[in-house]
Amino acid sequence: MNGQRPAPRGVELHLTLDEGGGLTQQIYDQIRRAILNGRLPGDARMSSSRELARSLGVARNTVAAAFDHLVAEGYLQARPGVGTFVSAEADRAALSPDRTASPLTPVPLWRNGAFEVPVLNRDPPAYDFRTGMPDDARFPYPAWRRHVDAVVRRSSRAAEYADPSGPGVLRAAIARHLGVSRGLNIVADDLVVTNGVQQAVALLAQVLVEPGDVVAVEDPGYPLARRAFEAARATVVPVPVDEQGIVVDRLPPQAAAVYVTPAHQYPLGVRMSLARRTALLEWAREADAAIIEDDYDTDFRYGARPIDPLHVLDHADRVVYVGSFSKSILPTLRVGYCSAPPALLDALRRARFVADWHGPTATQLALASFIDEGRLAAHIRRMRREYERRHDRITTVLDSDFRPHLRPIPTAAGLHLAAWCEDASHDTIAGWQAACETEGVRFQSIGDFALGTVDPGIMLGFGRIPFDRIDDGLHRLRAAIGSG
Ligand SMILES: Cc1ncc(COP(=O)(O)O)c(C=O)c1O
Structure with missing residues (x-):
């Protein structure tokens, strides 16, 4: 070993030489298209003209001529002693295919947006009362x-x-x-x-x-x-x-x-x-x-x-x-x-x-x-104690600070509890959610899970909120509810 690292290999772009026309022209067209539609990203290293010529079974000069054209037009950059790279500045939008024009569409059941995937991996809120998620930190x-x-x-x-x-x-x-x-x-x-x-x-x-x-x-x-x-x-x-x-x-x-x-x-x-x-x-x-x-x-x-x-x-x-x-x-x-x-x-x-x-x-x-x-x-035993503390704390605070606005629904298991909102509409709850969001508090509304009519209410998950953030989070929720 002489201590030198082997030179990194270039991108192995899929090229075919059966499109008709001169070989240099075909190589030029395909590399240009790959750059313009983004398959070859800016700064990607090209295979050397020698490697490419060998893999295509053509003379090296044929490939070198295509590279020369692409360098002259600014699609590729030759860095002497290092290699040939895709230029970072090429206008990629020019050849992007218009995917909306495709005649392929799903059958009606899947067309109407009824199975929307929720927005995932948003930044977690500071006071996370969303349901259904366990405490991964533990x-x-x-x-x-x-x-x-x-x-x-x-x-x-x-x-x-x-x-x-x-x-x-x-x-x-x-x-x-x-x-x-x-x-x-x-x-x-x-x-x-x-x-x-x-x-x-x-x-x-x-x-x-x-x-x-x-x-x-x-x-x-x-x-x-x-x-x-x-x-x-x-x-x-x-x-x-x-x-x-x-x-x-x-x-x-x-x-x-x-x-x-x-x-x-x-x-x-x-x-x-x-x-x-x-x-x-x-x-x-x-x-x-x-x-x-x-x-x-x-x-x-x-x-x-x-x-x-x-x-x-x-x-x-x-x-x-x-x-x-x-x-x-x-x-x-x-x-x-x-x-x-x-x-x-x-x-x-x-x-x-x-x-x-x-x-x-x-x-x-x-x-x-x-x-x-x-x-x-063992994990369940440990988490049961922890979740029980959180469950009990939320219930206590709802009982002491949120009457008569919220009436907790008794629950004996799980990672969330729900409460009816005595004097609010579903729209009022949406307003609380928006106000809470700016305070870093996120929770869900029972109305979002109903197909028919349901009384207004909220859900408070305690899988993700550490015990010592519960009071502060609920205090902010209480402020959003106001004196009602
Ligand atoms: C009612 C219900 N069933 C099942 C699950 C869990 O589903 P999965 O096992 O697919 O993650 C959840 C998660 O929130 C749920 O609320």
């Missing part, structure tokens, strides 16, 4: 990294296409976790691992629903589940929710399925009463319908005695249970699961195969050992 990253490292080092286990259901070790770990934490009586073979609840619901919509079938959803409710059914061309029917959960008497008798969040209704935060659970199971039997139970954030329970999940109360095998590690670990992990009766499970496995074959094996194996080593349980 996640034990070093331990997680060790588990991922160990899997990647034993790379042969994660190197081949795998079973769409997910690794057996992960399914066994999840079955044990759900047995202990929720009382579910299931084994590995009762589960399919998915990319979060979202994929579980999307796959269920495919295998349970024919186009036009009626699917009942909670109103207000979780919009992403609703959209999965709409995307499967179901007829979605909103059903009101009261302080006991979905109003079973209002369920459409012809529904093929109902989607519910019994442990912590999204967005109201209420828990479905035992009487309502029993009535819902009875309704499903009479309607010959499936119940999709989304148990998305009940690793975190506060005080109240747990009520059995529908999956446990069900003796007719009509309940499909979905859950996620998005709240107990991180939403970016994209790992969820679905427990379903055997025929459905087999269809889900095949639907997963068609959709994306399977999830990232290394992540899933790391998660299995993370659970087996007791890391997940």
